[in-house]
Amino acid sequence: MLGLPGRRLPSAEFLLLLPFLLLLLLLLLLPAAPAPHRAAYKPVIVVHGLFDSSYSFRHLLEYINETHPGTAVTVLDLFDGRESLRPLWEQVQGFREAVAPIMAKALQGVHLICYSQGGLVCRALLSVMDEHNVDSFISLSSPQMGQYGDTNYLKWLFPTSMRSNLYRICYSPWGQEFSICNYWHDPHHDDLYLNASSFLALINGERDHPNATAWRKNFLRLGRLVLIGGPDDGVITPWQSSFFGFYDANETVLEMEKQLVYLRDSFGLKTLLARGAIVRCPMAGISHTAWHSNRTLYETCIEPWLS
Secondary structure, three states, X not given: OOOOOOOOOOOHXXXXXXXXXXXXXXXXXXXXXXXXXXXXXXXXEEEOOOOOOHHHHHHHHHHHHHHOOOOXXXXXXXXXXXHHHOOHHHHHHHHHHHXXXXXXXXXXXXXXXXXXXXXXXXXXXXXXXXXXXXXXXXXXXXXXXXXXXXXXXXXXXXOOXXXXXXXXXXXXXXXXXXXXXXXXXXXXXXXXXXXXXXXXXXXXOOOOOOOHHXXXXXXXXXXXXXXXEOOOXXXXXXXXXXXXXXXXXXXXXXXXXXXHHHHOOOOOHHHHHHOOOEEEEEOXXXXXXXOOOOHHHHXXXXXXXXX
């Protein structure tokens, strides 16, 4: 076959490869496919403890922003410092007004991280809020079954009292005006505790009240309860209170499953455990003021539940 003068015809191999080369060129010129959509992380609400403020949680905020970028984190700046001694029901009302708008905008739900005394505030919120949408409630070294120990906080607040006689103050109407007395739990004066406690005995369902059934129903809206604490805490006494354990009358610690509030399922603990919705994360070597700044603790016990 004659060709054009001075030109060579393409080889047969080139002609065979030509369609594939054109297809490759077309693929290179096409715009890149969009990255697969990742669901946004649920908002996180942080509630501080006794004598704390939002500044104490700067490390926790840094960890969340680093591991879950784009997460909306709100560290509530209410009842800071000495104001945290206000009665807990007053604090619950203030925090309720602050969290309600955040929950209303979070259609997929929110996570609560609540430290020390703040863990009791949050548990009360879960009880009284009919339409809360909390996925994970992370209770960070919180005296969930109460406090019975001499600490620096107590010595500052009640310098002439020891734990053995503090019930005389805490189980009086005057004493119940202090937050710490709202969860003072003297195992040697159980009757006084049940009759006088205006907060802990109520949210535990240990004393009858008209809202008990509704509060239990509200609490069970919770997706997951994460309990964190440890033997080197140095403040929460007994430290097992962070896991709903507490002293009997002989000051022997009974674990959660042996507590009456669990056995009677008075506010929903037994039901939560039965459906696999309670996570216990004990960790040694962490003092009370370091729970919210310890990176290993965050990665082990908090980050996995911030969906």
